[in-house]
Amino acid sequence: MSAFKALSLDKEERICSKKLIDDLFNGGGSHSISAYPLRAVYLYRKANSQEDSPVSILVSVPKRCFKRAVKRNRVKRQIREAYRRNKLGIREKTTSKNQILALAFLWLDNKLCTSAEVEKKMKNLLERISESL
Numbered sequence: 730m731s732a733f734k735a736l737s738l739d740k741e742e743r744i745c746s747k748k749l750i751d752d753l754f755n756g757g758g759s760h761s762i763s764a765y766p767l768r769a770v771y772l773y774r775k776a777n778s779q780e781d782s783p784v785s786i787l788v789s790v791p792k793r794c795f796k797r798a799v800k801r802n803r804v805k806r807q808i809r810e811a812y813r814r815n816k817l818g819i820r821e822k823t824t825s826k827n828q829i830l831a832l833a834f835l836w837l838d839n840k841l842c843t844s845a846e847v848e849k850k851m852k853n854l855l856e857r858i859s860e861s862l
Contacts, residue, residue, distance in 0.1 A: 758772060767835070768837055773829070783820055785830070810848075830862075
């Protein structure tokens with residue numbers, strides 16, 4: 730994998746499957762941790778030969794937190810960027826354990842935060858998730 734590819738966030742790394750989203754949120758073996766204002770819901774599965782990415786993500790900012798789409802989109806961009814910058818450690822750990830991790834990041838607060846704060850909370854969440862592996 731090239732250095733550029735390792736730091737990008739590709740289509741394969743996004744959760745698109747309705748079945749996987751249902752498994753994540755309906756308690757089918759999923760776990761949840763929070764680092765306010767972020768909450769991570771995650772699910773480990775055994776790796777298949779069909780799936781490319783060891784970690785796939787979903788980002789959700791509810792409309793009840795921000796009525797304006799501009800603010801919701803800003804927060805989603807901040808979360809994706811924070812994940813993209815800090816994903817290498819968790820990717821290596823799931824690859825070495827031959828598992829696939831499905832991650833959903835949910836925004837809990839109704840106030841905007843700086844990108845530095847979001848990145849700090851993201852690092853905290855990813856470290857705690859990789860420890861539980």
